[in-house]
Amino acid sequence: MNKPIYKKWWFWLIAVFIICAIAIATGQEDPKEQAEPEPSNVAANEDEPNEAVDAPSQSKEVEQQTETGKTESETQQQNNQANNDLVQITKSGGLGDPKSIIEKNYGNDENEPDSGMSAYKNKSLLVMYYDDIAFNVTLYTEGSTKEEALGEANAIMPTDAVKVKEYKADENRDVIQFESEGLANQLKGFYDGQDDLKPGTFIAIVKHDDKGVYAVIIAAGDNP
Known part of the structure; x- marks a missing residue:
């Protein structure tokens, strides 16, 4: 009678080879899957503080520009009003006239x-x-x-x-x-x-x- 296949020496050799191949493949995949998220998380954490710091600075600059523009506008209006208040106070143009x-x-x-x-x-x-x-x-x-x-x-x-x-x-x-x-x-x-x-x-x-x-x-x- 022929021996069952699991009693043959080459069957166990093939089984051991398959098990080793699976173990090697699994060992290579697991570190890769765990390593990939780490750079992504670090990059995200580095970007977030920069955005939080820069935003108030830009907002402050805009507010300052707005305030400055308003001041210049008011000054110009005051100057225009002052010039409009000046009139001719002589008959033909002379002392006190613009x-x-x-x-x-x-x-x-x-x-x-x-x-x-x-x-x-x-x-x-x-x-x-x-x-x-x-x-x-x-x-x-x-x-x-x-x-x-x-x-x-x-x-x-x-x-x-x-x-x-x-x-x-x-x-x-x-x-x-x-x-x-x-x-x-x-x-x-x-x-x-x-x-x-x-x-x-x-x-x-x-x-x-x-x-x-x-x-x-x-x-x-x-x-x-």
Whole structure:
């Protein structure tokens, strides 16, 4: 009789070979399956803190930009409103008037931009500005009488001017002091901080020689 197959030597040899092959295959697969999730978990844990830290920083920057933009907008609106409050306070353009109004009446500046003084009407009218508001105006009158010169100068003085006093500064200069509420409003920055000077005070300096009055200077302040 033939021996049962499980009693044959080659049967057990094959069985042992199969068992070893299965054990080897299982041993190789298990570490791989366990090792794969670990890098994934580490990467996920590293990314999450970065996102949590970066997000508030970006939000803060946006808030700062928004606040800055709002501040600039409000400042611009205030400047525009301040400019809109400035009006012409003389008959033809002069002391206390904005540069834009003066040049609308007389045309463009005839002097160089860096000259420090603007000129109009063939340089017969010279203007100095404080924050683009005329605070010193010189009118050349070419040997006219005092009455004629002051008549011309009246058009470049504030229309609400009230005479305070008149005196002689020296042999060739007569001074007339005025006050103007309109000028005080237009040149507020000029008068602020000058405690000894009443806002709106200005003078007309009449300059003359033996040929008559040759110039009238209208200037904010009281110092001839």
